[in-house]
Amino acid sequence: MKEDIKRKYECMVSIGQCGRAKKKILDEFEGGLKEHYARLSDYQAEILKTNPGNTVKMDVNTKVNGDIYFSSYYICFKGVKDGWINGCRKVICLDGCFLKNSGQLLSVIGRDANNHIFPLAWVVVSVENKENWKWFLDLLRDDIEMEGGLGLTLISGQHKGIIEVVKDVFPYAQHKQCTRHIYANFKKKICRLQFKNLFWAATNSTTEQQFQEKMEELKTISKVAYTHLMERDPISWSRAFFEIGRACDAFENGMSESFNSRIRVARRKPILTMLEEIRTFVMHRIFLMATKQKV
Known part of the structure; x- marks a missing residue:
């Protein structure tokens, strides 16, 4: 954009000026933030009208003076x-x-029969906390x-209050923590190749005995690492304790990270x-995957 202006108008502009001009044009084309949030109810009504059975929920906060503020927006x-x-x-x-402008996007990503990502539901919230996670999962x-999550497996990172919420909403589900998050925090305290190898060996253990052997080996080297x-x-987070007959033995949250990317x-x-x-x-992906499988 900077080079185009220089060539066409023979004048120099800064990158900041180009950015502000581009933002102004986009705001005029797409509308500003206030306009978008004001039309969320219309968007909800249109989705429900065009395809009965969709679920769209909006939650707001009403202040003492009567002003209404956005809280969360759920779509499935x-x-x-x-x-x-x-x-x-x-x-x-x-x-x-x-999100770039404000708030956060929480998502639930499933796995299809071929272990490919299958976006299931998402919600925009003003802030990620225990209350918003519970509202979403309910x-x-x-x-x-x-109901209860019997036969369901959930994989999550170390988000705010999510473990307690999962146990409350799906008491009979199996909950797995993403080992990448655990290892990232583990590495901050103990950054040695030997510890890394023992951690992943314990994670991939298929029996409790094998897991205990790896953890005891780790304990002899560092009690701090073992306790952590x-x-x-x-x-x-260890395969040795995963329930038999579950649909997936994965312990990483790569599906969600792929979706976010x-x-x-x-x-x-x-x-x-x-x-x-x-x-x-989501619509295009599901259609293309279904077409590919038929072929």
Whole structure:
């Protein structure tokens, strides 16, 4: 843009001036933040009208003076949840990411029969906390028809209060912590190749005896490292404790990270534009995957 202006108008402008001009044009084309948030109710009504069975919920906060402020916005499409219920593994990954303008996007990503990502539901929240995670998962539980979560496996990182919420909403589900998050915190305290190898060996252990042997070996080297890992509840991050017959033995949250990366550009845009781009991406992906499988 800077070079185009120099060539066409023979004048120099800064990168900052180009950025402000581009933002002004985009605001005029897409609308400002206030306009987008004011139209969320219309967007909800349109989604429910065009495809009955979709779930769209908006939660707001009303102040003493009567002003209404956005709190959270949940979306789960009927075709997507029906596809998950009827044809996907009973495994979901939970994660969150920041938005460029304000707030955060929390998402639930499933796995199809071929272990490919299957976006299931997402919610825009003003802040990621225990209350918003519970609001999200309560709605999800009703949509996917898994009261109590019997037979369900959830994989998550170390998000704010999410472990307590999962146990409350899905008391009979198996919860797994993403080992990448555990190792990232572990590495901050103890950064040695020997510890790394023992950690991943314990993580990949297939029996409790094998797990105990690796942890005892780690304990002889460093009691601090041993205590740090045991406090993270090995039942949720080592294969040795995963229940038999579960649909997935994975212990990493790569599905959610892939989804967050794919919508990186959309996350920079105003909320309605972002939600539409996510909807379009999910629709195209499910269609292409279904077509590919038929072929």
